[in-house]
Every structure is written in C-alpha cells, then in structure tokens.
Amino acid sequence: MLSKKAQYAFRALTHLVENYEKGPVLIAEMSKKKRIPLKFLENILLELKNNDILESKKGRGGGYSLKEHPSKTHIASVIRIVDGPISMLPCVSLYFYKRCENCNEKRCGLHDIMKDVRDATLKILERRTLQDLVL
Amino acid sequence: MLSKKAQYAFRALTHLVENYEKGPVLIAEMSKKKRIPLKFLENILLELKNNDILESKKGRGGGYSLKEHPSKTHIASVIRIVDGPISMLPCVSLYFYKRCENCNEKRCGLHDIMKDVRDATLKILERRTLQDLVL
DNA sequence: ATAACACCCTACTTGTTTGGTAGGGTTTTA
DNA sequence: TAAAACCCTACCAAACAAGTAGGGTGTTAT
Numbered sequence: 001m002l003s004k005k006a007q008y009a010f011r012a013l014t015h016l017v018e019n020y021e022k023g024p025v026l027i028a029e030m031s032k033k034k035r036i037p038l039k040f041l042e043n044i045l046l047e048l049k050n051n052d053i054l055e056s057k058k059g060r061g062g063g064y065s066l067k068e069h070p071s072k073t074h075i076a077s078v079i080r081i082v083d084g085p086i087s088m089l090p091c092v093s094l095y096f097y098k099r100c101e102n103c104n105e106k107r108c109g110l111h112d113i114m115k116d117v118r119d120a121t122l123k124i125l126e127r128r129t130l131q132d133l134v135l
Numbered sequence: 136m137l138s139k140k141a142q143y144a145f146r147a148l149t150h151l152v153e154n155y156e157k158g159p160v161l162i163a164e165m166s167k168k169k170r171i172p173l174k175f176l177e178n179i180l181l182e183l184k185n186n187d188i189l190e191s192k193k194g195r196g197g198g199y200s201l202k203e204h205p206s207k208t209h210i211a212s213v214i215r216i217v218d219g220p221i222s223m224l225p226c227v228s229l230y231f232y233k234r235c236e237n238c239n240e241k242r243c244g245l246h247d248i249m250k251d252v253r254d255a256t257l258k259i260l261e262r263r264t265l266q267d268l269v270l
Numbered sequence: 271a272t273a274a275c276a277c278c279c280t281a282c283t284t285g286t287t288t289g290g291t292a293g294g295g296t297t298t299t300a
Numbered sequence: 301t302a303a304a305a306c307c308c309t310a311c312c313a314a315a316c317a318a319g320t321a322g323g324g325t326g327t328t329a330t
Contacts, residue, residue: 001219004318005317010245014245039321040320046278056276056278057327058328059328061275062276062326063276087136090136100142103146108270112270113268116259121252135244135247162306177307193305194299194303195299196298197304197306198305
C-alpha cells in the first residue's frame with residue numbers, strides 16, 4: 001500500500017500539473033485546495049525538491065513548480081522517493097536491493113514470482129508520468 | 136514490501152510443499168529447518184490454518200499439513216491472509232476496498248494507474264500457486 | 271534598508287504496526 | 301494417564317507513520 005504521504009504527494013503533484021505554466025504555486029494554496037496538512041505537505045514538497053522532481057522560488061511571487069515537463073517525470077520515481085522500494089521483496093528490488101538471508105535466489109520460487117511481479121509493475125509505473133495524473 | 140511474517144509464511148509453506156505426502160510436519164521441525172522463531176511461526180501457522188490453507192493434527196504423530204494440493208492454493212491468498220491488501224491504493228482493492236477521500240474515482244488518474252498495476256500483479260499472483268515455490 | 275513573503279530545516283510527539291516472547295490450556299494417542 | 305503437539309491470549313520493545321512546532325534563510329518590493 002502507498003503511504004498517506006505518497007498519496008498526498010500525488011495529490012499535490014496533480015495540482016502542479018493542472019497549473020503548469022501558470023508560474024510557481026504556494027504551499028498554502030496546495031494545502032488548502034487539496035486538503036493536505038500544511039506542515040506535512042511542506043516536508044513532502046521539500047523532499048521532492050531535494051530529489052529533483054520540483055524546484056522552488058523563495059520570497060514574494062515564489063512557490064513550487066515542476067522541474068520538468070509533466071511527461072518527463074515517471075510515477076515510479078515519485079514512489080521511490082517518498083515510499084522507497086516498489087518490489088515486494090528486497091532481493092528483487094532494483095534500487096533498494098538487499099540479498100535475503102536463507103534464500104539463494106537461484107533456487108527460490110518466491111524470488112522468481114516476485115521478479116515477475118516487479119517487472120509487470122514497473123512496466124506500468126515507469127511508463128506512466130505525472131501527465132497521466134490529470135484526465 | 137512483504138512483511139517478515141509473510142516471508143516466514145512462504146518459507147514454512149515451501150517446506151510443507153517439499154514434504155507433501157510425507158504426513159504432518161512439526162512446527163519445531165519447520166522452525167529449525169527454515170530458521171524461523173518458533174513461537175512466531177506458531178502464530179503464523181495457526182492463522183493459515185484458521186483461513187483454510189493448512190490443517191493440523193494434535194498429539195503424538197501430529198503436526199501441520201497443507202489442506203489441499205499445492206497447486207490449488209494461490210500465492211495471492213496467502214498474502215491477503217498474512218499481510219492484507221495487495222493493491223497500492225484502498226480504492227482499487229478487490230478484497231479490502233475503501234473509497235478514498237478527496238478522489239472521485241471516475242476522474243482520478245492515479246486511480247486508473249493503480250488499477251492497471253493491480254490487474255498486472257494479480258494476473259501473476261492469482262495464477263501462481265504454492266507448487267511454484269519449489270523448483 | 272527593511273519589512274513582508276515564502277520556502278528551509280531540525281526536532282519532537284503521538285499512535286499504530288511489526289516482530290517477537292511468555293505461559294499456560296486443550297486435544298490426542300500410546 | 302502422561303507425554304506429545306497444537307491452541308490461545310496477552311504482553312513487550314523497537315520501528316515507523318502521520319503530523320506538529322518553531323524558528324532560520326533567502327528574495328523581493330517599497
């Protein structure tokens with residue numbers, strides 16, 4: 001399950017896509033429009049900025065905006081930043097790999113199954129972008 | 136990510152598949168062979184039994200065994216019992232559905248994406264069975 | 271200059287979940 | 301009837317999730 005944090009992140013990003021090319025958007029505005037706790041949202045946006053999804057401008061007329069065109073940022077990237085691994089097992093994760101104790105990976109049925117799941121999932125999440133958030 | 140509990144469950148189930156038709160297996164044996172904390176494993180097996188994956192026999196010569204042939208129990212069922220929802224959002228879950236506040240489902244891009252992910256995932260997890268755990 | 275603006279950063283709090291332990295109770299069979 | 305083996309409830313500590321607090325820092329308009 002995606003955390004509430006991730007769901008908030010997507011709600012905020014949706015707002016930013018909807019207002020793309022209208023200049024920076026205030027945290028306060030997103031918080032109000034999308035009903036996200038202000039200070040919590042602040043942390044989330046900061047994290048997305050530190051990971052090159054967003055950029056920000058301080059002072060009057062400032063706010064947050066997407067660093068790239070909505071079609072350039074994949075859903076998978078956002079999830080990895082906010083929630084971490086997408087895979088169901090550490091031993092099949094591409095970005096958060098950890099070998100599993102007590103499973104040799106070459107002869108582990110579960111490993112193979114979860115690798116298939118990972119591939120099927122990423123095929124979707126690495127193709128879809130922020131653009132797809134808004135219909 | 137699957138919880139450690141779920142991973143233990145699959146390790147134990149693997150052992151039961153490997154020893155299918157050799158009669159009931161002791162908790163203690165699975166605990167030792169698969170290096171799973173005994174009392175924790177006890178709880179897990181009990182839960183699987185209460186959900187019709189396993190059956191048990193008490194007293195001397197007793198133990199746990201699979202209720203049905205390994206090819207009859209799907210990986211998805213086990214995950215749902217032990218960890219709960221498989222989907223990434225409550226609003227796309229088949230067995231644990233909860234509507235999401237602030238998203239009308241008919242016009243939510245994220246909803247659509249996560250529904251696709253769910254379908255792709257279930258296509259695998261509802262086809263693969265315990266039989267596939269052992270190679 | 272300087273005040274208002276708006277993001278930046280660290281730390282804290284509270285409640286829930288996870289992973290695991292304890293300690294008897296119950297049923298079965300030799 | 302005693303030993304074997306599962307059954308059940310409750311408890312515990314550590315980690316994580318969700319959210320709050322309170323200033324700090326850089327920017328812009330006047």
